[in-house]
Every structure is written in structure tokens, then in C-alpha cells.
Amino acid sequence: MDHFNLIDGELHVENVPLARIAEAVGTPVYVYSAATFQRHARVFRDGLAGIARKHLAFAVKANPNLAVLRLLANEGFGADVVSGGELARALAAGMAAKDIVFSGVGKTRAELEQGLDVGIGQFNLELEEEGVVLAEIAAARGLRAPATLRVNPDVDAGTHEKISTGRAENKFGLPIDEAPAIFDRLAPLPGLDLRGIAVHIGSQLQSLAPLERAFERVGKLVADLRAAGHSITHVDLGGGLGVRYRDSDNPPSPAAFGAMVERVTRGWDVELMFEPGRVISANAGVLLTEVLWVKPGAVNPWVIVDAAMNDLARVAMYDAHHDFEAVRPSGEKFVANVAGPVCESSDVFAKGREIDRVQTGDLAILRSAGAYGATMASTYNSRPLVPEVLVSGDRFEVVAGRISAEAIMAEEHVPDWLK
Numbered sequence: 001m002d003h004f005n006l007i008d009g010e011l012h013v014e015n016v017p018l019a020r021i022a023e024a025v026g027t028p029v030y031v032y033s034a035a036t037f038q039r040h041a042r043v044f045r046d047g048l049a050g051i052a053r054k055h056l057a058f059a060v061k062a063n064p065n066l067a068v069l070r071l072l073a074n075e076g077f078g079a080d081v082v083s084g085g086e087l088a089r090a091l092a093a094g095m096a097a098k099d100i101v102f103s104g105v106g107k108t109r110a111e112l113e114q115g116l117d118v119g120i121g122q123f124n125l126e127l128e129e130e131g132v133v134l135a136e137i138a139a140a141r142g143l144r145a146p147a148t149l150r151v152n153p154d155v156d157a158g159t160h161e162k163i164s165t166g167r168a169e170n171k172f173g174l175p176i177d178e179a180p181a182i183f184d185r186l187a188p189l190p191g192l193d194l195r196g197i198a199v200h201i202g203s204q205l206q207s208l209a210p211l212e213r214a215f216e217r218v219g220k221l222v223a224d225l226r227a228a229g230h231s232i233t234h235v236d237l238g239g240g241l242g243v244r245y246r247d248s249d250n251p252p253s254p255a256a257f258g259a260m261v262e263r264v265t266r267g268w269d270v271e272l273m274f275e276p277g278r279v280i281s282a283n284a285g286v287l288l289t290e291v292l293w294v295k296p297g298a299v300n301p302w303v304i305v306d307a308a309m310n311d312l313a314r315v316a317m318y319d320a321h322h323d324f325e326a327v328r329p330s331g332e333k334f335v336a337n338v339a340g341p342v343c344e345s346s347d348v349f350a351k352g353r354e355i356d357r358v359q360t361g362d363l364a365i366l367r368s369a370g371a372y373g374a375t376m377a378s379t380y381n382s383r384p385l386v387p388e389v390l391v392s393g394d395r396f397e398v399v400a401g402r403i404s405a406e407a408i409m410a411e412e413h414v415p416d417w418l419k
């Protein structure tokens, strides 16, 4: 069941009319559905029902809002974090340290220390030297840091170039062929409990085939490591499952993903770990915006909305598609461009698209904005930082306030020697 529906001709999130949120909070604003987050969390878990030993860690980068993290913690999710800031958020949201996995291609010494001091569940190491440093820091504290090696399996995920992570030329992971030798050198260090392998080949995957190829390579590596005498108890299979941004997208279902994982990992005898982000959050949120102007254009009219690339960067960064819909559709359509007010030619959400006919003052949404939306927002053009609202049934709450240009300016100052 979708929780973003027309009720009496007007778009609602669950039982709350979007117009009511716009009136109370202003626009632009991200609006999330708690019931959708819950449903996605459960569908993902159900897809993996056949896997006995598993750990689910939500990729915090997709949506780090504290309320969202708490909701997912209540659904039994831990977190996959990539910075000290994300780690602090996961803890602040009530997640247990042991349920947190620390990924990330450039963890600082301070971040490794922070992770050890709070007792996180696992570090996914990106290179040998990181393992050496982590082992030293842990040994000095009388600890053994639970860790895996993240390997780069050299598999093309078949997704947008800028969100691919598993090809040899990408910066992520260490070359899978070098993993056995690195494992041999790191495993004996007293400060490390080197217990497995991690892999993540990219995001918004529309096919299971590249994932399957990557997992098969990891399975072979696990067998080789065991044959060399290593104890392998954990394999982290990352995230990456794609979602439907438009009708023509056809991502694999969590059930199909689970069936593939079950088949490929049969007999591995490890705890499997997962780091889903987008599949849990993308379609749980929309960006609500107001039409400022409809401006004549040389080819198509320009619908200028009050949301911009600084609020939702995905279109400018990856040519991503987000459906655009009026909150009170008249039934009439027209072909138009949709753009924000930012002074960049790439601040365009849609070009030459048939959309609901809208006019100045109308409310509209950009759909599927719950993942990599608010979290990638900036204050470019000195625009306020976009707020977030969580809806549950017929109530809603501002779970991140709008941070004004004045508040941001308060962090700056002019040196005396310029006055």
C-alpha cells in the first residue's frame, strides 16, 4: 500500500494533507512517511527470512535524520556509518554500539579511536595500513578490534558511473586478488579480530547479476582464506539494491535479492551482514515545494519552484529522475521544464516533461526523495537548510528545523583587522 495518495483530489502523506504541512512549516520541506519506512524495513527483512544468521545495518548516509534512525532501530536495524558524525548520530538515535558497522574509505585516526572507545561492532578496513593503525590503537587499549577486509571484486554494477564502487578503477576496497596476502599479514596482529570480508559494488542496482558475480568471488575468497587456516565468521554484503524512481525502472525485489543471496551463500557458515540505504528510504519521502513562477521559455515553459539543487542534489549530480506532481492536480497536463531558483544551469529537475499543469502558488512534490535528499543539501546561494517532517497516521512533526541564513551567518565573523 502506498502512503502517498490522492484523497479527495489532494495529495496526502498517510492521513495528512501536504497542504497542511506547507502551511505549518513552509516550503521547501522534506516529508517522510513513518509507515512506509516501517513497511520497507519489514519487506527487506522478510526477503532475507531464509537466512538464519544475519545483521541488518541501515546505511546512515542515505537518511541520517535522528527520528528516521530511531524508527529503524525500533525495527531491529543497526547502522552502517562512514564518519564520526554518522557514528554519533546512530548512537544518539538509540542504536547499540555493537550493532554499528564502520565503513568508509578514509577513516581518520580520531574516528578509529572513537569507534573503539564506544565499542562498535565492526570496522570494514579499506587498506592494509588502516588495519595496522587500528590494531595499534586497539592493542594500546587492551582491545581486539572486530574487523573485515573490504574487497573490490572488479565487477561492473551496471549503474550510473558516479555511484559505482566495485570496479578496479574505483577508490573503494582493496583488490580482491591481494586480499589473501593482506589477510595473512593482518590476522596475527593482537589488536585485531580479523573475522571476515566486506563488499559493496555500487548503488541503485537494477539487476541482481553483478551482485551475484561479486558474491561468488567473495565466496571463493572465503574458501581460500579458510584453506589457508583463517577463521571466517562474518561476511558483509553491503547495500546497493535499486528502487523505482519512474515506472520504467524495474529493480529486483527484496525477496528476489534474498533468494539469490540464499542460493549463492549456501554453505558459507557465516553471519551475513547487509547495509541497505536507498531501498529502505528513497520511496518513503517526498520534497514538497511551491511553484513561484511559470516563465515562458524558448522551447518549453519553465516552472520555477522554490526547491533547488541545493535541497535535492541528485538531479544535478547524476541526471537522476524524480517524478513531479501537483498536490491538487487539475487533471490537465502540459509539457514544461521544472527548475529551482539557484544560479546554475544544472539547477533543473525536469526538462521537456509532461507534467500536471501548475501555476504560481500551487504546491507540488518531487517524489522518491527520502534517500540521498536532505542529507546532501547545502546552503548554496545562502539558502536556508531545508527542514524535514515525519508523518505517522494523522499526525506530523518537524524532525529537523529549517536553519536560516542568519543562523548560518552567525557561525562566521569578520576579522578585526578588516574593520
Ligand SMILES: Cc1ncc(COP(=O)(O)O)c(C=O)c1O
Pocket (backbone or CB within 6 Å): 059, 062, 080, 103, 104, 165, 200, 202, 203, 204, 238, 239, 240, 241, 275, 276, 277, 278, 279
Ligand atoms: C559501503 C556502503 N554500504 C552501503 C551503502 C548503501 O547503498 P544503497 O543506498 O545503495 O543501499 C553504500 C552506498 O552506496 C556504501 O558505500
Ligand SMILES: N[C@@H](CCCC[NH3+])C(=O)O
Pocket (backbone or CB within 6 Å): 061, 163, 203, 204, 314, 318, 371, 372
Ligand atoms: N548519493 C548517491 C548514492 C551514493 C551512494 C553512496 N555510496 C545517490 O543519490 O544516488
